[in-house]
Amino acid sequence: MRQHVGWIAGTAAAVLVAAGAVTYAVAGDGGSDAAPAADSADAGFARDMAVHHQQAVEMSYIVRDRTDDVEVRRLAYDIAQTQANQRGMLIGWLDLWELPKVSSDAPMTWMDMGSMASGEDGALMPGMATNTxxxxxxxxxxxxxxxxxxxxxxxxxxxxxHMAEACVKRCEVKVEKRLSQTMVNGxxxxxxxxxxxxxxxxxEARR
Structure with a gap:
């Protein structure tokens, strides 16, 4: 239990570091990007990917305590650290833009796929695991x-x-486009x- 708590604390620290660097990252992008609209691709991606990333972090926490395999535990740790960090940046940008972190629109509406978001058994977007x-x-x-x-x-x-590639094409804020490309590559x-x-x-993979 002590190891689990320590791991969570480490990930939380990474989020705080990321959030603290958000202002610098935006300013370092030339400072010329105006805050996007609430219904923009930039805002939609930030909201949806923050939710998507949160589940990946949760899955990583779960498997870490369900196996002793070093390789899997290392991968889970890397995913949790990376995605918690990125999630902190996305939420931080929404704060800087003074935009809501939750929208009444269906997930993925910003990429013209709102009707395709599953919502089945808790899977709010394609790729997400169900509650079951x-x-x-x-x-x-x-x-x-x-x-x-x-x-x-x-x-x-x-x-x-799929979502990150859509942001690369549709998002306007340069630093967010770069982050989304980093997500694709990683x-x-x-x-x-x-x-x-x-x-x-x-x-093998399921599909």
Whole structure:
């Protein structure tokens, strides 16, 4: 339990560091970007990806306590740290822009896909795990937990990449466009890594 608390504290610290760097990051972008509108791609991406990232962090916490495998635990730690950090930046930008962190619009409306957001059993956007899947992950252990986590996270990354690619094309704030491209690059690399990890465990991605 002490290790789990320490891990959460470390991730929380990363979020605070990211949030503290937000103002500098925006100012360092030339300071010429006007605050986007509440219904802009910039705001929509920030809101939706913050929610998407939060679930990835939660999944990483769960699997870390369900296996002793060093490789999987390291990957889960890296994902939690990275996505908690990025989430802090996204929320920080919404604060700087004085925009709401929650919208009445359906998720992904900013990329003309609001009607395609699932909402099924808690899966608010494509790639997100359902409530049932999250509960199942918490009941597994060892190799079963590792495989299910890798499958869930592969799906999760694919959905995240789709959104990040849309921001690269549609967002106007330069620093946010750069962050979204960083997400694409990092998650594509992790998908390849997770495919290798699944094969090593006699499994493969679900779709």
């Amino acid at each position: 899947e999250m509960k199942k992950l918490g009941t597994l252990s060892g190799k079963q937990a590792e495989v299910f986590f890798l499958q869930l996270m592969t799906d999760h990354h694919k959905g995240g990449i 998650q594509e690399s992790e998908i390849l890594l997770m495919a290798d990890m699944l094969r090593a465990r006699g499994a």
